[in-house]
Amino acid sequence: MRKSLLFALLLALPLGAAPVVQSFSPASGPTTGGTEVTIKGTFDPAKGPLVIFGNVPAASTRVVDATTLVAVTPEHIPGVAMLWVREGNLGSNQNHRFAFVGDIPPSYERILIPIFTPPVQGAFGSEFRTTLRLWSTGGGEAIYGINPGSSICPTLCPIWNPIDAPILVSGDRNADDRMPDPIGTPGRFVYMRRDQAKNVVMQLRVADITRDHLNFGTEIPIVRENELFANGETIALIGIPLDPRFRNTLRIYSTEILGLFVTIGSEERFVMLRPGQDLFEPAYAEIGNFPTGTGTVRVTINHPAGSPNPFPQPPHPPVWAFVSVTNNDTQTITTITPQR
């Protein structure tokens, strides 16, 4: 009798059963975290259930009983993240979403990748390719906004959600650097936790692959948050050639749509940046009609209230800009970036 009962009980409790989330409340909270979320479902308290938002564990998870968990949300970048529960090596169903609302929280850093485009056909049969290398002195750091790459996730994978699926950087000194597929327009904002960002090394190059026997491509700087020009600071790019052998392209990036005064030599223009579609796409403007002649010219970029002014100025969105100088004949590219 006892053996039968025990056998029945064993049948009723499948070994290795994954947790199941049935409902949760509330459905949203601020990006600064701290929201108590009550999760209903089926859990195994003995396995120490852990609530995870996308890729980020809850700040805390409290087991009320086998059907109820209470989690406190962590800081998280804005957007809709998958809410799921992990018990050991098993994860729950992945069809629940929690919305983080608000600004980028202070614990995350915004990083600009200025050129991050798929291959581009250029003049004279050229093809420009962007290569981004990632490496870590630690390992496992998460970068939000970079597609893991079609080689990692072929067409059968679910549609990629950048909020849920950060790329994890390798810390293996013997491994090839991670080189994800570029998806910028042309730039891309990516986000990392600040305590992880300092361990990650990046390198960005653009090269004309039809001429790769001639050069190793051009390095484009990765722009960390403290390198963005904020609070109305002027960007000065000096020594831009007027030589008609070269074509210059000024690229301007910001976090928000705004208008700027761009002075090229003695000519001042008002330039409006086109808005980005989401937090990963920078507001952007491009200027290509530079004067030609001899010598060099300076470009300065100012917020409309960038001149000395005794009155308090409103906060200005951060801005960055650079000029690419391309030889019309050889398609060799060089850059002029802010050096301050």
Added chain:
Amino acid sequence: MHRSVATLAFAILSSTAVLASPKITSVTPNHGSILGGTTVIIKGTGFSDTCIICSPPFADPQVYFGDDQAASVDFIDDTTIRAVTPQHLPGTVDMRVLQLDGSNPNFDILENAFTFEDDTYDAFEPVLFPIYMRPVQGAFGSEFRTTARVYNQGFTQLPIIGIDRTCTLIDPPISPTVPIPLEPRGLEMELPTGCSNTVARLFFVPIGRDKELAASIRVWENTRQAQSHGVEIPVVRRSDLSATVSLLGVPIDPRFRNTLRIYGLNHSTEWVNVLIDGELHQLPLVPSGDLFAPSMITFTDFPLPHELPAGKKTVTVTIDALQGVNGTQSPTFSPIWAFISVTNNETQEITTITPN
């Protein structure tokens, strides 16, 4: 009549009697901070606040500490002047008092009169130009030239120290210790790289003001008709230095030659570890002894393509300032900066791999 002329002549001669030249006998105190602001008492004879070219005809004497003018001067009497020191790089300087009272000579110099003390970086912000060379003959008949420009994007005059013009025709030569004022939002200044005797150069601006200085360094190869506008070399601020530098995607390819350059602001020899694809090199970073040149070491001993695993074409280079010799932990270390220049052996086109 003759007596009247003689009387007049005597009166004129009396009124143009030879004035005593200034003579410095002491400066107290004779040392102070590089931050300036030290009040010194200059004792001597023949001091005067008469100025024969001024209206009204008075002006305090001019006092110089080395080539830098005092922050303020007060004439007390013909034996005493009070002056306040300016900001100045560390070292012992002569003091000069100059006055416009018509005396001849109208100045005096007291050698080794005042010593500016403390660490340079307490009052001045270093700005590193990693490449700042006169034209250099390279491999395969190439000639590499460096152009360096600076621009004051601030709203007030910005003094920059370290511009060496001693090879130019300026007479007398202007010492690099003399601050050169950059006018706010004025013209760019092209720096005289032709006077350089080192690979790199340190310039200094007052502490807290380095962001007002926009700069540009370009290196290009001169003999191939400038196929590109040269390569941009980053200008390095003190905040860009770190304990570890990692450089990714360094090509190991017979078409290219790589040069790793490591820089520091250390005052004594320190060791750095350079790790290339698992192979460790320990290199000494030796101070240059020149206030305007960083400590620096150049490394070119990269692996050959056949020494890498099959299919591997690039390496990661990590430079670590934390370790001492034989891997021991250095109790203190100075942060470093480093980059690699990659030069095509055929075209001499240069590109860079810098810390990001």
